[in-house]
Amino acid sequence: MVKRMSNCTSCNCNCSKNLPEDLVKIFEKYAKKRENVIPLLQDVQEKYGYLSKENLISISEYLNVPTSNVYGVATFYNQFRLVPLGKHIIRVCRGTACHVKGSLKILEKLESELKIKAGETTEDGLFSLETVACVGACSIAPVITIDEEFYGRLQAKDVTALVEKYEKSN
Amino acid sequence: METLNIVDQKVNININGDNVSVSKGTTILEAANQSGINIPTLCHLKKCTPTGACRICVVEVEGARTLVASCTNPVAEGMKIKTHSNRVIDARKTILELMIANHPMDCLKCDRSGFCSLQSLSEEYGITEVPYQGKKRHNPIDLSSPSIVRDADKCILCGKCVKVCEQIQTVNAIEFTKRGFESVVAPSFDCSLGESNCINCGQCIMVCPTGALTEKGAIEDVRAALKDPAKVVVVQPAPAIRVTIGEAMGMEPGAISTGKMVTALKKLGFNQVFDTDFAADLTIMEEGSELVHRVTNNGVLPLMSSCSPGWIKFVEHFYPSLIPNLSTCKSPHQMLGAVIKSYWAKKAGVDPKDIYVVSIMPCTAKKFEAQRPELENDGLRDVDAVLTTRELTKLFKTSGINFSKLEETDFDSPLGLASGAGDIFAASGGVMEAALRSAYFLITGEELENIDFTGVRGLDGVKEATVNVKGLDVKIAVASSLGQARKLMDKVVSGEADYHFIEIMTCAGGCIAGGGQPLNTDIDRIKARLKSIYAIDAKKELRKSHKNADVQKLYEEFLGKPLSEVSHKLLHTHYHQRELS
Numbered sequence: 001m002v003k004r005m006s007n008c009t010s011c012n013c014n015c016s017k018n019l020p021e022d023l024v025k026i027f028e029k030y031a032k033k034r035e036n037v038i039p040l041l042q043d044v045q046e047k048y049g050y051l052s053k054e055n056l057i058s059i060s061e062y063l064n065v066p067t068s069n070v071y072g073v074a075t076f077y078n079q080f081r082l083v084p085l086g087k088h089i090i091r092v093c094r095g096t097a098c099h100v101k102g103s104l105k106i107l108e109k110l111e112s113e114l115k116i117k118a119g120e121t122t123e124d125g126l127f128s129l130e131t132v133a134c135v136g137a138c139s140i141a142p143v144i145t146i147d148e149e150f151y152g153r154l155q156a157k158d159v160t161a162l163v164e165k166y167e168k169s170n
Numbered sequence: 171m172e173t174l175n176i177v178d179q180k181v182n183i184n185i186n187g188d189n190v191s192v193s194k195g196t197t198i199l200e201a202a203n204q205s206g207i208n209i210p211t212l213c214h215l216k217k218c219t220p221t222g223a224c225r226i227c228v229v230e231v232e233g234a235r236t237l238v239a240s241c242t243n244p245v246a247e248g249m250k251i252k253t254h255s256n257r258v259i260d261a262r263k264t265i266l267e268l269m270i271a272n273h274p275m276d277c278l279k280c281d282r283s284g285f286c287s288l289q290s291l292s293e294e295y296g297i298t299e300v301p302y303q304g305k306k307r308h309n310p311i312d313l314s315s316p317s318i319v320r321d322a323d324k325c326i327l328c329g330k331c332v333k334v335c336e337q338i339q340t341v342n343a344i345e346f347t348k349r350g351f352e353s354v355v356a357p358s359f360d361c362s363l364g365e366s367n368c369i370n371c372g373q374c375i376m377v378c379p380t381g382a383l384t385e386k387g388a389i390e391d392v393r394a395a396l397k398d399p400a401k402v403v404v405v406q407p408a409p410a411i412r413v414t415i416g417e418a419m420g421m422e423p424g425a426i427s428t429g430k431m432v433t434a435l436k437k438l439g440f441n442q443v444f445d446t447d448f449a450a451d452l453t454i455m456e457e458g459s460e461l462v463h464r465v466t467n468n469g470v471l472p473l474m475s476s477c478s479p480g481w482i483k484f485v486e487h488f489y490p491s492l493i494p495n496l497s498t499c500k501s502p503h504q505m506l507g508a509v510i511k512s513y514w515a516k517k518a519g520v521d522p523k524d525i526y527v528v529s530i531m532p533c534t535a536k537k538f539e540a541q542r543p544e545l546e547n548d549g550l551r552d553v554d555a556v557l558t559t560r561e562l563t564k565l566f567k568t569s570g571i572n573f574s575k576l577e578e579t580d581f582d583s584p585l586g587l588a589s590g591a592g593d594i595f596a597a598s599g600g601v602m603e604a605a606l607r608s609a610y611f612l613i614t615g616e617e618l619e620n621i622d623f624t625g626v627r628g629l630d631g632v633k634e635a636t637v638n639v640k641g642l643d644v645k646i647a648v649a650s651s652l653g654q655a656r657k658l659m660d661k662v663v664s665g666e667a668d669y670h671f672i673e674i675m676t677c678a679g680g681c682i683a684g685g686g687q688p689l690n691t692d693i694d695r696i697k698a699r700l701k702s703i704y705a706i707d708a709k710k711e712l713r714k715s716h717k718n719a720d721v722q723k724l725y726e727e728f729l730g731k732p733l734s735e736v737s738h739k740l741l742h743t744h745y746h747q748r749e750l751s
Contacts, residue, residue: 053359056358066336066342066345067342067358067750067751068336068342068343068344068345068357068358069342069345071345071347071358071359072345072346072347072358075347075348075349076346076347076348076349077349
């Protein structure tokens with residue numbers, strides 16, 4: 001639960017004091033209207049990389065829209081992230097060619113190795129795991145990318161060493 | 171005027187072969203209901219925005235490409251509607267089968283069994299097998315709240331709880347979160363209901379069509395206390411119980427069953443059956459004196475009633491700047507608990523530690539209230555357990571009580587005598603009317619002749635009045651439901667309103683429509699209960715709290731006078747600001 005005292009809602013002042021300057025700059029672009037929930041969420045995520053609880057609450061207070069509504073919208077759309085992305089982003093290609101070449105096994109191996117599901121970030125913030133439809137490298141299927149690097153013709157047994165390499169590089 | 175024409179405009183339609191004429195803007199669902207046709211609904215909630223979420227109300231409209239949801243579609247001129255064609259019935263059956271496919275289907279051990287809309291529709295539509303193998307959800311059951319249990323696996327995502335919390339109560343404790351199969355109605359940020367802004371009113375339980383939202387039960391605690399020979403178990407039913415327990419036990423809605431209820435409670439083995447209405451009279455003495463004191467000493471005004479614990483938590487979360495306006499009086503059942511464990515314990519020669527006080531309440535928020543740390547005296551809880559009307563019904567049924575056949579018994583003395591003013595606490599406006607009957611005496615020392623303040627009665631959202639007390643215009647306001655309360659509070663905060671006294675009830679209509687009352691409560695039942703409550707009052711000789719001889723005796727023998735030191739210790743409390751989650 002986020003610790004927050006409710007002075008603001010009772011006086012309806014929507015106090016923006018103590019807010020980070022970046023956030024205030026974003027808020028200034030938008031009228032205090034319900035329909036601005038999504039554009040504000042997008043801008044705040046673009047600035048900070050994700051939507052923190054504190055920022056979601058600030059958005060709700062600024063727009064005078066209940067936090068429950070803002071949280072509902074933020075969890076509804078796939079484009080919004082409520083946790084920061086990991087330092088390294090692993091993308092597993094689940095396109096047709098990679099699927100035929102066994103990408104599911106690679107995904108499952110990564111999930112068990114990192115102890116997270118696709119779409120999640122490890123607790124230490126080192127890795128985020130995502131699936132993508134095609135990375136345009138079907139000739140080396142099955143393929144995964146880690147940050148900007150491509151790893152093709154991969155087998156599930158290669159995954160452990162690959163993850164370790166990135167862990168060690170930190 | 172053009173607008174007047176629109177109001178009068180009629181639309182001619184044909185429903186199931188009958189030509190009918192209905193007002194423009196009527197939905198197909200409403201038009202069918204007006205024609206005596208029942209269309210099943212699971213997500214429809216009167217006074218709230220229709221969403222067409224559950225699809226069970228679909229009907230066939232001639233010329234329409236698909237079946238349409240009757241709750242969201244308004245009628246149009248010449249529309250031909252079939253509400254129960256084979257196509258419609260087959261579609262409803264499929265919709266039900268799909269809902270059930272994801273459902274735990276544990277009806278035998280579900281708290282809602284017998285009152286579940288999904289269960290009864292399945293029965294109506296003859297569903298005996300489920301053709302689809304649906305994925306099951308495995309959300310943890312949220313037991314964090316002292317009042318409400320949330321089992322998301324049983325939720326069919328109809329959204330009625332969200333609507334009532336958002337649109338009627340304006341609390342916004344829960345909302346649809348995530349999407350698709352992952353969708354779950356929950357508080358924000360994965361926090362539990364106990365940590366959320368939830369004010370425990372239980373109106374979400376009242377509208378839930380399944381067992382996803384139920385009360386936190388205390389039946390087993392009470393049964394254990396009743397079995398314990400070392401415990402002196404004392405019970406007190408709230409004002410509203412006497413007009414709903416009969417209904418819950420199979421009598422007609424609004425049946426006045428005070429005497430039968432006392433008999434039944436005695437049969438369960440309670441040592442003493444006292445009346446919360448006695449403490450309602452006591453509350454009037456304290457709160458009335460508080461009002462007089464504030465008015466004559468430039469105290470914080472408006473004074474706001476403190477009987478409804480959902481409302482108290484609402485102020486603590488949303489209007490902390492108005493906490494000083496709240497009456498410091500504990501709610502009646504908490505007062506009675508404190509009096510039982512002090513005054514009565516001494517009188518009866520019982521060690522207060524051996525006393526177990528059970529309150530029968532129309533309310534789930536009372537369960538939360540009874541657990542508030544500040545509501546105790548010398549380390550003993552004022553109230554040990556709270557049962558709702560529904561739980562008492564179960565307890566009566568388990569104990570084989572044939573309620574309607576019971577003889578009538580009086581409450582035990584000396585905490586069982588109540589005035590009509592105490593009885594009407596059950597309805598919105600009742601606390602105000604009771605207070606006015608006595609405040610006049612407390613201010614002027616004279617008795618009021620006409621004591622029926624009909625202006626504050628009834629089910630309207632906000633009621634206002636000005637009462638002249640010997641030259642002083644006392645301005646009052648009464649509101650029920652927190653949405654209505656919020657409107658009033660915004661006026662108080664802005665300084666637009668200059669009332670002396672405000673009564674707020676958390677639930678629309680007051681305790682007769684509380685979140686602990688029998689399920690499937692509709693407006694006709696609430697009206698019947700309302701009528702009965704005022705009938706109880708009208709029939710009594712004793713109709714003013716300050717005339718209650720046993721309350722007078724309590725002051726003479728123990729408390730001294732209202733707002734005395736003993737009163738403050740036992741009958742008053744304090745509140746604190748709460749965070750918003």
